[in-house]
Amino acid sequence: MTARQGAPNAEPPDFEALFVAHARRVVRLAALLGAADPEDLAQEAFCRLYQARDRLDGTPERTVAYLNRIVVNEVRSRARRDQTARRSAHLLPVPRAEDGDVGDRQAVIEELSRLPLRQREAIVLRFWLDLSLADVADAMEVRLGTAKSQVSRGLAALARALTDEEQS
Amino acid sequence: MNIEDRVARALASEAERIDVDVEELRARTGDRLTAARVAEGAPVRPARGPLLLAVAASVALAAAAAVFLGTGDRLGPATDPDPGDVESTFSCPVQRDIDVTSGAQDEFLPRLGRGGPAAVADEYHAPRWDFVEDGSRATLRLGNDDGSLGSITTYRAAGDGWTPVSAIACGSSDTPGVPTRDELRLGTHGYPPYKSSMSPRFYDGASVFLDDRAVYDYSGLVIRHRSMYVAPCGARLCWDTGRPTSMVTARLRADVPTIAQDVSSLFFEPDDLVGRANPFGMWAVWDPDGTVRALRAGLGGGVVRQSQTFTDPSWRGAVLYVVVAPRAGTRWVEAVTAAGKPVRRAPEDVTGYEPDNGG
Numbered sequence: 273m274t275a276r277q278g279a280p281n282a283e284p285p286d287f288e289a290l291f292v293a294h295a296r297r298v299v300r301l302a303a304l305l306g307a308a309d310p311e312d313l314a315q316e317a318f319c320r321l322y323q324a325r326d327r328l329d330g331t332p333e334r335t336v337a338y339l340n341r342i343v344v345n346e347v348r349s350r351a352r353r354d355q356t357a358r359r360s361a362h363l364l365p366v367p368r369a370e371d372g373d374v375g376d377r378q379a380v381i382e383e384l385s386r387l388p389l390r391q392r393e394a395i396v397l398r399f400w401l402d403l404s405l406a407d408v409a410d411a412m413e414v415r416l417g418t419a420k421s422q423v424s425r426g427l428a429a430l431a432r433a434l435t436d437e438e439q440s
Numbered sequence: 441m442n443i444e445d446r447v448a449r450a451l452a453s454e455a456e457r458i459d460v461d462v463e464e465l466r467a468r469t470g471d472r473l474t475a476a477r478v479a480e481g482a483p484v485r486p487a488r489g490p491l492l493l494a495v496a497a498s499v500a501l502a503a504a505a506a507v508f509l510g511t512g513d514r515l516g517p518a519t520d521p522d523p524g525d526v527e528s529t530f531s532c533p534v535q536r537d538i539d540v541t542s543g544a545q546d547e548f549l550p551r552l553g554r555g556g557p558a559a560v561a562d563e564y565h566a567p568r569w570d571f572v573e574d575g576s577r578a579t580l581r582l583g584n585d586d587g588s589l590g591s592i593t594t595y596r597a598a599g600d601g602w603t604p605v606s607a608i609a610c611g612s613s614d615t616p617g618v619p620t621r622d623e624l625r626l627g628t629h630g631y632p633p634y635k636s637s638m639s640p641r642f643y644d645g646a647s648v649f650l651d652d653r654a655v656y657d658y659s660g661l662v663i664r665h666r667s668m669y670v671a672p673c674g675a676r677l678c679w680d681t682g683r684p685t686s687m688v689t690a691r692l693r694a695d696v697p698t699i700a701q702d703v704s705s706l707f708f709e710p711d712d713l714v715g716r717a718n719p720f721g722m723w724a725v726w727d728p729d730g731t732v733r734a735l736r737a738g739l740g741g742g743v744v745r746q747s748q749t750f751t752d753p754s755w756r757g758a759v760l761y762v763v764v765a766p767r768a769g770t771r772w773v774e775a776v777t778a779a780g781k782p783v784r785r786a787p788e789d790v791t792g793y794e795p796d797n798g799g
Contacts, residue, residue: 289627291469292649295462297753300455311460315469322473332749380450399444400451402753431443 287322290335298343304396305347306385313350317342340401340411344393351389383433390414391426398423452754456640463632526570526583532590532610532660533619540593540604547658547714548609550580550593552602564659566590578602582659590661609660615719616712618654618662624720624764626668626748629653633667638680640671645754647671647680650762655712666709672755677726682709694758697727700735700773702787707764721767723787725775728758734776735761739769 298317302310320342321335328335384392390412397408409419441449538548550560557580561569568583576597582590591609595602611618620629631652638647647669654665668681670692677692692701700723707720725735735747747763763773774784 286625286627289649291466292462292628292633295465296460299460299465300458303458304451304455310458311465311468314465315472318469319472376446377450377453380447381454384447384450395447396451399448400455400753402448402756427443427447430447434443434446 287318287325290321290339291318294336294339298339301340301343301396301401302347304384304400305344305393306389307347307350313343313346316346320346337407337410340397340403340407341413344397344411345413347393348389379434379437380430383430383437386433387426387429391422391429394419394422395426395430462635466632525587526568526581527587527589528581529589530608530610531588532656534612535608535610535660536612538591538607538609540607545715548591548607548660550582550591550604550607550659552578552580552595552604564657564661565663566659566661567663582661584662590657591659609656609658610662611656611660613715614717616655616708616716617720618656620653623653624745624766626651626762626764629665631665636667636669636671636680638669638671638678643671643673643678645672645756645758646752648750648752648755648760650750655708668706670750670760672758675728677760679703679706681706692724692726692760694726694728696788697725697729697731698775698777698783699785700725700763700775700787702789703762704767705789719767720764721770721773722762722764723773724760724762726758726760730757730759730778732759732761732775733778733780735763736774736776737763737765737770738772738774739765740771 295314295318298314299310302313302317307313317339321339324338328338384395387395393412394408397403397411398405403411405419405423406416408423409416412419412422414422539545540549548564550564553559555562557569557571560566560580561582564582566582567585568587570581570583572579578595578597580593580595582593584590589610591607593607594605596605597603617623618629623629629652631654633649633652636647636649640646648671650668650670652665652667654662657663666682668679670677670679672678673691675694677694679692692703702721703724704718704720704722707722708718721737723735723737725732734749737745739745745763745765747761750760750762751758761775772784773787774782776782
C-alpha cells in the first residue's frame, strides 16, 4: 500500500504511517528477492530511510521509490557479503509434493531462486510490485534499457526452465 | 496461462505465505533506532504517555524510536484498578461538566455502592483511582494508566452512603476524539494500530490501514483507540473501523469516481457519538482505473485541504482518495480528473442503510 498526500508539495514523510503501510510489503519484497533474513533487512531498510529523511523531498512516490531502492541495495549487499547463503530458506528447492496451483508456485519460485540476482530483482519488481519498467530501472538503479533486458532475459530463462522441468 | 501471468500469480501466492508480525517488527525497528541514537551519543527520552508521546514526536529520532517501540500503547483496561497516584489536576486540554444528579444522562454515573470506589473504577475500566473522605464530603478521582486525571466526582454523605454532587471529566461534547497534533491527517496518532480483521480470504485485495486515534470514554479516561482499514470487495470498497470493539462496514462505489462520497459517519464509532458531535467531515472516492487524480475540500478563506491517497499492489491500480476537513467549515468537495478538470458535485452519503443488500 502507498499512503501519499495529494498535494504536489507534500509534508515530510510520516514515518509511523509509512512503517505501518509498508512494513509487510518490505519484508515480503526482501524475501522474494532472496534475503536470508527478510525481517532483519526490513528493519535496516526503515532505519536507513529514517536516517535519510532530510534528503527526501517529501513526495510519497519518491519516498516509497527510495525505500524500494534501499531494499534492493541491501539484498545485493548482503548477498555479496555471504555468497554461500544468499538464498533464503523459503526459496530453497522444496519437495514437489503438491499438484495444481501450489505445485506450480513452488516450481516458479524454485526456478526464480536460480536466476542471477539482477534478473530476479527485475522479475520481482515488475511482476510482484507491478512497477513500470521505468520504476524497475529506478529501483535497480540501472538504465531503462537494462531493466527491460533483465526482465526479458529473466522471463525467458524462467519459461525455458519450467518447460524443461515439465518435459523431464 | 502465459509466463508473465504465471510468474505474477506465483509471486503473489508466495508473498501471501510470508507472515509478518508488524507490531513485532515495529518494536525491533524501534530498538534499532534507539541503539543508533545511543551510538550517536544523543539522549533518548522515554515516552511516558499518549499526550507526552505526541509532544515528544517533535524530537525526531527519539520520538520515532518511541513510536516504533510502541511505548505509547497504554490503552486497555488494567486487570485490577490501582488505587493512588492519580494526579490532582487535569492535564487534558478540555473538560466538561457532567450532570450526575438529574438522571438526564446515564453514560457516566459513578455511584458509590457496596463495592466502594474500587468497584466504580472497575466499572469504568479506570487503571487508577484515588478516593479522599473529608468529613461529610468525598472526592473520587479516576486516572489513566500514566496517572493523568480522567475525572473528578464529588460526593456528600447521605445516610450510610454517598450521593454524587458534581462530576468533571476530560473531553468535550463537541467530539469524542482525544486532541492530537495533526487531527485532520489520517494515519497513526500515538498508538500502534490494531491488526486488520479483514481476512484476505474474503476480500479482493489486501486491507490497507487508514487511521488510528484515541477517544475519550464518557468517564474522561483514555482507554480506547480505534483502527480503520479498507479493502476491495467486489466492485466496491469495504471499510472496517472501530477495532477492537465494533465494526462498521460501508461500501464505496467505484462506478462514480468523480463524485465524492461522504463517509464522515465512519470517523467515530456510533456509541462514542451519543450526546456528542462529529466535528470531522471525511469524503472519499474509489477510483479503479485512473479516472481521478485527487480529491480536495475547500474551507473558508481560500484554504484547500488535499486528499491522502491509499493503494496497494494487490489492488491492481485502484486508488482510494480520502480528504478530512472540519465538517462545519467545509464549503465544497471536488474530485480532480486525471486531465486536471475539477468536478464539484454534492457528496453522496454512502454509509447508511442499503435495502438491496441489508448493509
